[in-house]
Amino acid sequence: MAWTWFHRLASPPHVYRVAGRLTPWLAWPAAALIVAGLIGGLVLAPPDYQQGDGYRIIYVHAPSAWMSLMVYTTMAVAAAIGLIWRMKVAHAVAASCAPIGASFTFAALVTGSLWGAPMWGTYWQWDPRLTSELILLFLYLGYMGLRSAFDDVQRADRVSAVLAIVGVVNVPIIHYSVIWWNSLHQAPSVMRLGGPTMPASMFVPLLMMLVGFTLFFGALLLVRVRGEVLSRERAATWIREALRT
Amino acid sequence: MSAFLDMGGYAAYVWPAYAVTLAVMVGNIIWARRALKRSRKEALHRLAVGGTEK
Numbered sequence A: 001m002a003w004t005w006f007h008r009l010a011s012p013p014h015v016y017r018v019a020g021r022l023t024p025w026l027a028w029p030a031a032a033l034i035v036a037g038l039i040g041g042l043v044l045a046p047p048d049y050q051q052g053d054g055y056r057i058i059y060v061h062a063p064s065a066w067m068s069l070m071v072y073t074t075m076a077v078a079a080a081i082g083l084i085w086r087m088k089v090a091h092a093v094a095a096s097c098a099p100i101g102a103s104f105t106f107a108a109l110v111t112g113s114l115w116g117a118p119m120w121g122t123y124w125q126w127d128p129r130l131t132s133e134l135i136l137l138f139l140y141l142g143y144m145g146l147r148s149a150f151d152d153v154q155r156a157d158r159v160s161a162v163l164a165i166v167g168v169v170n171v172p173i174i175h176y177s178v179i180w181w182n183s184l185h186q187a188p189s190v191m192r193l194g195g196p197t198m199p200a201s202m203f204v205p206l207l208m209m210l211v212g213f214t215l216f217f218g219a220l221l222l223v224r225v226r227g228e229v230l231s232r233e234r235a236a237t238w239i240r241e242a243l244r245t
Numbered sequence B: 001m002s003a004f005l006d007m008g009g010y011a012a013y014v015w016p017a018y019a020v021t022l023a024v025m026v027g028n029i030i031w032a033r034r035a036l037k038r039s040r041k042e043a044l045h046r047l048a049v050g051g052t053e054k
Helices: A002-011 A012-044 A053-085 A088-120 A127-148 A153-167 A170-180 A201-233 A234-245 B002-009 B011-050
Strands: none
Touching: A002 A012, A002 A127, A002 A234, A012 A053, A012 A088, A012 A201, A012 A234, A053 A088, A053 A127, A053 A170, A053 A201, A053 B002, A053 B011, A088 A127, A088 A201, A088 B011, A127 A170, A127 B002, A127 B011, A201 B011, A234 B011, B002 B011
16 A cells, blocks of 8 residues: 555556646746746845955856755655656656756856856866866766667666766765865855855845746756657557647 | 846856756757657658567
């Protein structure tokens, strides 16, 4: 009895239907939070005492970097579930994560570079944080490339899952790189023991952006999962029913 | 307004950072929708050419 929710979660027609219904409930709050966060971050928050208005890049850089790590972790967990329990829907989730994660890793690298230029005097440095984040981008791209090398979706799922799981060791390395090694990158100012190091006027818009981006990921994931689920299905009856509308 | 656009002299860094992020977000919406549409079309095609065949 307790397992029925798990079986329903694994049922492709159920996932296809529920994901479609749930998408706007994530997309609209995401849009509202991001717009509010932008106003708060660009207009209402005071300039930084050291970096002036340049620090405002944080409102797009930190959420993008957060996405890069959170999406990868989601992908690795989903891949592991798919591999262990042979759950097609979990593989569909993992496959859906990769392009989203890759694009936000790209955004994190570019915005970080644009922040580094005026503050550190360089767009790029082979520094532990920057290098490990670049490796994350290559992990995403490698995962996508590996998947596309197989015609058979099920084989692509299994092989790429191994890469996703192995690559997850890079996630704590990225997070702790600024603490373990002497990095150009500043230490965490939000996700740290003892709470954020910013005043509320700066921190609240950042929190809105972080939550907004996370919900945005949820909405994108739901749209992509529906497609991935469809592409794994050969059962004609439910597909015919689902696509008739 | 021009003070806002100037971003305290950091306009050349702040605005491109926001532009890139916005482009990634909009791109993701278009990309995800297109992927779903393609999967739908392929599923319909599979149905049309014969039921449970690959």
